[in-house]
Amino acid sequence: MPRHTYGAGGRTSRVSDLAGAPPQLATSQDLIGANEPVVGNSHPASRSAKQPNRINLKAVAEACIEEGLDPATEIIKALNRSVPLVRNGAPVMDDDGKPVMVPLVDSDTRLRTLNELLQYTQPKLKAVEVKLNGNLELSSEQLDQRLGALIAKAAKAS
DSSP, rough: OOOOOGGGGOEEOHHHHHHOOOOOOOOOHHHHTSOOOOSSSOOOOOBBBSSTTHHHHHHHHHHHHTTTHHHHHHHHHHHHHEEEOTTTEEEEEESSSSSSSSSOOOHHHHHHHHHHHHHHHHHOOOOOOOOOOOOOOOOOHHHHHHHHHHHHHHHHOO
């Protein structure tokens, strides 16, 4: 399969090569004619009919599935990606002659992204309100009776 295919106006395109493949960085050739209309699958309107000025998330999800993309996986891949450190246009090498790798995403952006993802992976704690009525003081005998009942109940359960 050729790396580039010719599209409208003799421009090259990698779109057919990218279907289902791992993400690749865009080249300058990919940006030529980027705003031309796409011919092929059509998706539902980008706006929700129920709520004006809202994005139709179902259409976005369907488009991602058709392209073989899982947004959560792609975000994690981007957060874990490293690139060679470059100074004055040349890669910086370590003592072994290997390029020094640095995270693609800066630590502040990484932290904010992980914090945002946290709300989808960990349950949020709810505030609990407790109302107490009556006298809370117990005599020693009442306290011993309650503790004895709790211990007996725990022993029965095990």
